[in-house]
Structure formats: C-alpha cells, structure tokens
C-alpha cells in the first residue's frame with residue numbers, strides 16, 4: 001500500500017488522451033471553460049493537458065483552487081509569455097500580463113495607491129451619476145414610445161462612457177472617435193488578448209502559421225491603432241487647459257515627472273500606455289457583461305426581480321438619486337450580483353498563470369513552466385458545492401458568509417491571491433450602481449409575443465463570457481405610475 005501511495009505522489013495529474021503535435025488543443029472547442037468542465041467530470045479536479053507543446057494544468061474545485069491560489073500562490077503567480085498580450089502590453093510593462101517580479105510588485109503597489117483606491121472610486125462617482133442620468137433619459141424615451149431597449153448595448157455604452165471619462169476626461173461623442181469607432185478598437189484588442197495564437201503553443205514554428213493566417217498582421221494593426229489613440233489622448237491633455245477632477249491620464253502624466261515613482265526607474269509613455277490598456281480592457285467588458293447577465297436572469301425569474309425592486313424602492317422612498325451610501329443598504333441586490341457571478345463569472349478561466357517552481361496539488365506534482373488555469377465557471381455550476389446549481393437563487397447566500405473577495409474558493413469572479421483583481425471595488429460599485437438605477441426607475445417586460453423560455457442563454461467565445469445574443473427588453477417607467 002505504501003509503495004502504491006508513493007508512486008501516486010510522484011505522478012502527474014490525470015490527462016485525457018491526446019494527439020501527437022497538437023496534444024489536447026482539439027478538445028478546447030469554442031468555449032474552452034465548458035469543454036474543460038466536461039473533461040474535469042471524467043478526469044477530476046486537477047487535470048494535465050498538453051496544449052501544443054505547452055504543459056497545462058486545469059483546476060476545477062474550490063479545494064484545488066485554494067491549494068493553487070492560496071497555499072502555493074508564490075509558486076504559481078507568474079504569467080505566461082503569450083503573443084497577443086506581449087504586443088498590447090509593450091512587452092509586459094502592464095500589471096495583468098507582467099511576470100511576477102519586482103517591477104510588477106512596484107507597479108501594482110503604485111496603481112493600488114493611486115488608480116484603484118477607494119478614494120479614486122469616490123472621486124469618479126459624479127461621472128457615474130452623470131452617465132447613468134443620460135442612460136435613464138434615453139431609456140425613458142423608449143418607455144414613452146413603448147419600444148424595446150438593447151440592454152447589452154446600453155450597458156456597454158455606459159461603461160465605455162464612465163471609463164473613458166475617468167481615464168481620459170472625455171467621452172467620445174463628437175470628438176476624435178465616436179463611440180462606435182472606440183468600441184471597434186477595444187473589440188479588436190480584446191480578440192487578440194483572448195485568441196489562441198499558434199506561436200503560443202508551438203514556440204519554434206507557430207509564428208509561420210500566425211503569419212500565413214494573417215493573425216500577425218491584424219494584431220500589429222490593432223496595436224498600432226491603439227498606440228495612435230493613446231498618442232491622441234496625450235496630445236489632447238497637453239493642449240487642453242482642463243478643469244475639474246484629475247483623470248487617469250493627468251495622474252499618470254503627473255507621475256511621469258516623478259523620478260522615484262517606481263522605486264528603481266522612471267515611468268515612461270510606454271508604461272502609461274500599458275496601464276491604460278489594462279484599465280480599458282479590464283474595466284469595460286467585465287462590468288457590462290455582469291449587468292447584462294443579471295438583467296437576463298432577473299427577467300427569467302420574476303419573483304426575484306420583484307423582490308430586488310421592492311428592496312431598492314423601499315430604500316429610496318421616492319428620492320430621485322441613488323447614492324453609494326444607498327447601495328450599502330441593499331443586501332438582496334448584493335446577493336443577486338453574487339448569484340450572477342456564480343453562474344456567469346466574466347473571466348471564466350481567470351487570467352492564465354505560469355508555474356515558477358515545483359509544488360503539489362492533491363499529491364500530484366506540478367512542474368515549473370506549466371500553464372495553470374482555474375476554472376471558476378465550473379466551480380459555480382458544481383452540484384456537489386451548490387444545491388440546485390443551475391437555478392438562479394440569490395437566497396442561497398442568506399445564511400452564509402460566502403463573498404466574492406477571494407477568500408471563499410467556491411466563488412472567485414475576481415480571482416484570489418497575489419494576482420487578485422485590483423479593480424474589484426471599482427467594478428463592483430459600477431455594477432451595483434448601474435443595476436440599482438435601472439431596477440429602481442423602470443419595470444421590465446419581454447418583447448411582445450415572447451415568453452421566458454425564448455430567452456437565449458448562449459455565451460459568446462472569447463476571454464470573457466458575454467451573452468451571445470443581445471438582451472432586448474421593454475421598459476415601463478416606474479415613477480410615472482406611483
């Protein structure tokens with residue numbers, strides 16, 4: 001028995017059968033988190049795969065996620081070198097894709113202090129209020145005409161406007177780029193962050209495939225378009241005699257003048273561009289996706305919709321403006337958001353990590369240079385963890401302290417450990433504020449002739465799990481009939 005145990009300890013985790021050269025790449029499918037979930041049911045919560053030439057481990061249970069992200073965090077908190085991120089981050093000058101090193105520690109510390117702090121979230125609250133007011137006005141128009149609203153698009157426009165005003169001090173209506181041009185720029189960049197590039201999995205020869213398929217050319221264009229955009233933003237900041245709240249570009253340009261800001265080096269324009277990329281790509285989609293899935297689940301569950309609206313309306317007592325303070329008194333809304341993140345975590349496999357030194361999970365040895373994915377999407381749907389796992393039931397959070405802040409490993413929408421999302425507070429307040437206003441101001445109905453069963457729940461492929469088909473709902477103004 002001892003001999004058997006010892007042999008097991010030295011084993012690598014179980015693996016699905018693979019092909020020569022491509023390994024298990026063919027098993028990822030269009031939605032890798034879903035394919036990997038199915039494989040984990042057969043091969044267990046620690047699986048070993050070969051993605052091309054790259055050894056990969058996928059963990060899919062709270063207990064194995066805790067071992068990776070908490071107990072052995074220091075062994076596996078680096079990032080792999082991937083082609084799309086490398087170019088978009090000016091060779092890893094950003095926070096998301098930088099390997100674990102002193103530079104990353106300094107940059108993250110500086111950004112936590114200056115960019116992602118609670119103080120900054122409060123400073124940008126007036127921007128959120130102004131943009132939400134515009135959203136309410138535009139939805140009110142549709143309500144008076146009894147026409148449907150594309151909520152997927154409205155939520156995206158809202159987060160784009162808030163993030164752009166906070167980051168650049170302007171929205172794009174009538175300026176360098178219109179909203180559509182800007183959205184296209186972001187969409188392309190996202191595609192390259194999420195796309196599987198041959199050079200990532202076949203380090204010696206993959207670049208030829210990327211070049212032949214045109215991926216390399218498109219990636220270069222996306223990088224140079226974004227670069228030109230940042231340059232335009234810097235020029236605008238030089239020209240304008242701006243008043244009001246300091247935006248992120250003002251702040252970073254101010255820090256650029258401070259020799260000692262990074263401890264051992266000066267912040268350059270490329271550093272600033274890489275940080276802006278993180279803000280744009282980290283903040284916009286994640287919050288919009290959450291609000292869209294929350295409204296989708298609420299329209300499918302009228303009891304929950306009614307209950308959360310009553311909570312908000314009782315708290316507001318006909319006051320017109322929801323404040324951040326009101327949000328703190330909406331526990332059921334908070335549960336609705338947790339339940340949305342359980343079923344629809346916006347980053348389903350977290351951002352991939354790279355193992356730096358050998359460690360063990362469940363007695364299996366994980367080797368340096370292994371790519372590590374944590375399937376938080378699978379954990380949210382595991383019937384061994386959640387009763388009636390497929391049912392949207394915010395009440396499951398009433399009698400427990402499960403939160404999403406990285407300490408409860410069954411619910412990890414923001415990850416955990418050293419790499420946990422630093423924009424958690426900013427993202428959460430955006431989602432709470434946007435949803436609370438839409439639920440306070442309007443009742444919501446399906447389009448004429450539609451029933452709940454007609455609502456499409458498919459996800460679209462990519463780094464984020466957005467809803468594939470846009471959510472179209474008909475608003476009815478609430479305050480008109482009270």
Ligand code: HEM
Pocket residue numbers: 095096097108278279282283286287290346347350351352413414415416418419420421422423424426427428431
């Ligand atoms: C609903 C909103 C959001 C969600 C669900 C989300 C989710 C995540 C996840 C899952 C990670 C990877 C964690 C890991 O590797 O373990 C991450 C990292 C990151 N996020 Fe967010 N995020 C959100 C909002 C934001 C916002 C608003 C910002 C910035 C303004 C932001 C900036 C970042 C950055 C810089 C990282 C990289 C951290 C590092 O590698 O050290 N995120 N986020």
